[in-house]
Amino acid sequence: MAKNYSIAIDGPAGAGKSTIAKRLAKELNFMYVDTGAMFRTVAYFLDLLGISPKDADGVERYIDELTVEIEYDSDGLQHMIMNGMDVSDDIRTQDISQKASLVAAHGVVRDVLLDMQRSVAKKHNVIMDGRDIGTVVLPKADVKIFLTADPAVRAKRRCDELLAKGEKADLPRILKEIEQRDYQDTNRPIAPLKQAKDAVKVDTSALDIDGVVAAIKKIVEEKIGL
Ligand code: DC
Numbered sequence: 234m235a236k237n238y239s240i241a242i243d244g245p246a247g248a249g250k251s252t253i254a255k256r257l258a259k260e261l262n263f264m265y266v267d268t269g270a271m272f273r274t275v276a277y278f279l280d281l282l283g284i285s286p287k288d289a290d291g292v293e294r295y296i297d298e299l300t301v302e303i304e305y306d307s308d309g310l311q312h313m314i315m316n317g318m319d320v321s322d323d324i325r326t327q328d329i330s331q332k333a334s335l336v337a338a339h340g341v342v343r344d345v346l347l348d349m350q351r352s353v354a355k356k357h358n359v360i361m362d363g364r365d366i367g368t369v370v371l372p373k374a375d376v377k378i379f380l381t382a383d384p385a386v387r388a389k390r391r392c393d394e395l396l397a398k399g400e401k402a403d404l405p406r407i408l409k410e411i412e413q414r415d416y417q418d419t420n421r422p423i424a425p426l427k428q429a430k431d432a433v434k435v436d437t438s439a440l441d442i443d444g445v446v447a448a449i450k451k452i453v454e455e456k457i458g459l
Pocket residue numbers: 246247268269270272273330333334337338362363364365366414418
């Protein structure tokens with residue numbers, strides 16, 4: 234069987250992981266796997282049931298009643314299916330962002346999703362983004378990128394995204410939420426956000442999307458010749 238390549242992109246919220254990973258996946262013809270969307274789906278499911286994301290017993294009791302599936306549309310965009318229902322849009326709120334970060338601290342949640350993440354990477358060439366891809370999910374990934382940017386820059390980007398969609402955006406609040414999520418994701422005991430020893434750090438604070446894609450393509454070419 235031919236080898237499948239994997240590219241891991243980790244980093245904090247709003248560093249540009251999904252934008253960059255989507256572009257690269259298209260250019261390299263790899264499958265893009267957004268693991269944050271999986272944690273968001275779990276958070277959304279528990280939220281519908283009224284279970285607090287901090288309630289370890291509640292999370293453990295109800296996680297077995299959830300099936301999470303990933304589907305891809307004809308544009309290669311990832312859709313999240315929760316117990317047969319497409320929840321891809323519902324999971325994109327600020328509230329679910331915060332809850333996903335809390336839900337992600339539970340080992341039982343991480344274990345369920347870990348199996349799914351690894352099995353996709355076994356079958357396909359993947360670009361997978363998240364927090365622990367290079368450290369835990371795919372420790373042998375062919376290329377590991379740690380994508381980061383100043384919190385103020387990340388908050389400004391989120392704010393501009395919301396404004397572009399015609400939604401309200403409160404910059405100081407977004408910055409506070411980003412910093413809180415960074416703290417939670419970095420300081421949890423299980424699979425915290427951290428740069429893998431063999432990851433290449435790319436700071437996107439002063440780069441535009443084309444600049445970041447070019448920088449990463451160069452790294453991919455050096456590592457695996459694609
Ligand atoms: O990438 P995102 O912002 O959609 O992720 C939402 C939350 O999910 C994030 O704050 C932490 C958690 N997460 C995680 O713990 N591990 C991953 N590999 C991906 C996301």
